[in-house]
Amino acid sequence: MIGVVGLSHKSAPVHIREKFALNKEEYTDLSQTILKNKNIDELVIISTCNRTELYFTAEECCSPGAFHILFHYLKAHIQEEDGIESHFYQYETSRAVNHLFRVVSGLESMMLGEYQIVSQIKEAISHAEEIGSAGKILKRLFHKALETGKQVRTKTAMSSGAFSVSYAAVEKCNSIFEQLPDKKILLVGAGETGELVIKNLYKKGCQNIVVANRTTSKAEELSKRFGGSVLAFNQLEQGIQGADIVVSSISCKKPLITPELMHSTPANKQTVLIDLGVPRNIDPQLANQSNLALYNVDDLEEVVAQNMEKKKTYVATAEKIIRKKSHEFADWLSIQNLSPAIQNIILGVNEINQSELAIFRKFHSEEEYLNMEKYGKHIAEKLVKSMIRNLKDVSDNGRKTEYIKVVNDLFSHTNEE
Numbered sequence: 001m002i003g004v005v006g007l008s009h010k011s012a013p014v015h016i017r018e019k020f021a022l023n024k025e026e027y028t029d030l031s032q033t034i035l036k037n038k039n040i041d042e043l044v045i046i047s048t049c050n051r052t053e054l055y056f057t058a059e060e061c062c063s064p065g066a067f068h069i070l071f072h073y074l075k076a077h078i079q080e081e082d083g084i085e086s087h088f089y090q091y092e093t094s095r096a097v098n099h100l101f102r103v104v105s106g107l108e109s110m111m112l113g114e115y116q117i118v119s120q121i122k123e124a125i126s127h128a129e130e131i132g133s134a135g136k137i138l139k140r141l142f143h144k145a146l147e148t149g150k151q152v153r154t155k156t157a158m159s160s161g162a163f164s165v166s167y168a169a170v171e172k173c174n175s176i177f178e179q180l181p182d183k184k185i186l187l188v189g190a191g192e193t194g195e196l197v198i199k200n201l202y203k204k205g206c207q208n209i210v211v212a213n214r215t216t217s218k219a220e221e222l223s224k225r226f227g228g229s230v231l232a233f234n235q236l237e238q239g240i241q242g243a244d245i246v247v248s249s250i251s252c253k254k255p256l257i258t259p260e261l262m263h264s265t266p267a268n269k270q271t272v273l274i275d276l277g278v279p280r281n282i283d284p285q286l287a288n289q290s291n292l293a294l295y296n297v298d299d300l301e302e303v304v305a306q307n308m309e310k311k312k313t314y315v316a317t318a319e320k321i322i323r324k325k326s327h328e329f330a331d332w333l334s335i336q337n338l339s340p341a342i343q344n345i346i347l348g349v350n351e352i353n354q355s356e357l358a359i360f361r362k363f364h365s366e367e368e369y370l371n372m373e374k375y376g377k378h379i380a381e382k383l384v385k386s387m388i389r390n391l392k393d394v395s396d397n398g399r400k401t402e403y404i405k406v407v408n409d410l411f412s413h414t415n416e417e
Helices: 014-020 024-034 063-078 093-104 116-131 136-155 165-176 192-203 216-225 233-241 284-288 301-362 366-394 401-416
Strands: 002-008 042-047 051-057 089-092 185-188 209-212 229-231 245-248 271-275 292-296
Touching (some): 002 014, 002 093, 014 051, 014 063, 024 042, 024 063, 024 116, 051 136, 093 116, 093 136, 093 301, 116 136, 116 192, 136 301, 165 192, 165 245, 165 271, 165 292, 185 192, 185 233, 192 209, 192 216, 209 216, 209 233, 229 233, 284 292, 301 366, 301 401, 366 401
Parallel strands (some): 209 229, 271 292
Antiparallel strands (some): 002 051, 002 089, 042 051
């Protein structure tokens, strides 16, 4: 079976999602730990600000057992025993495939049609291939998913307008300030999200943008492209004091911007803080200060709703493409499932035929043997065709793998004898 266990902005608030956000090292460790369990064959993990999902294959385990195994390791990862399952969804077979295709097409994103998820999924499957956690089935699934996402965006205007969480953050700022281009903006983080933020700010005419990043060279490269300046990462406190808007999108396990860091900010100075990190970059306690307005990724609902109205006309077309691509993958998977069983049937019938012919030859003339050989070949071919046809019918063209397993077991025993 193919399955997925996951949570997203639709099923869990940010304070839950941030517990399961994984950096590359944690991704590797969790994958290798899970794959030590002999019941899980392949694994690919997607971890973004809005979702953490574990896609897996499990051929020798029932679906409830496989999901139980995944939850066990997830609980161990965050060191919590109970209360997390309610935030997760779990899909298997065609529903799991359909869900991934919807995710990569932007239909499951907070900002309908956002494109950033494509690079995140590319990174997820690339890393899984590097560490050896993705095998033949999941490699094919994810490459088919990326193909689906590309076709959805080609056939519709789903990704027009550069909609993303970064876009939503800038639109939120634009709704707060009448003269956004005049504001002093501090951007903390020069990764993909930070780049999209500064690009959207630049389109709004913002010129006074300062970039701070752990790796100074990345901050320099990004600020140079958009006419900004650079702030040393150890000078964040001074940078925040001078900013009207602070947008943070770095990877960190604990809040970077804390009440202690903000203590010297003038009480009469209004500052907008936008936290695009998961785990959160900005301590939520700062929302209690009257001179600060704090927004996280879950606070962009108004902009999201506007985006939905503009894009929902494309959803029907996108879903039609997804159904077609899901069927194509199901057909490919069915062939993979059936091929070993078909080979076992052919091998088993031919071995019985050859064995019986060898006995027949001992007691009959060469002419009788040759006639029997022709007849045996004819019967074997008819029998094989009939069994393959029946196998395809009873297994729904390979989709019901439990029937295929019975045939494999039956003919493996026949071949051994």
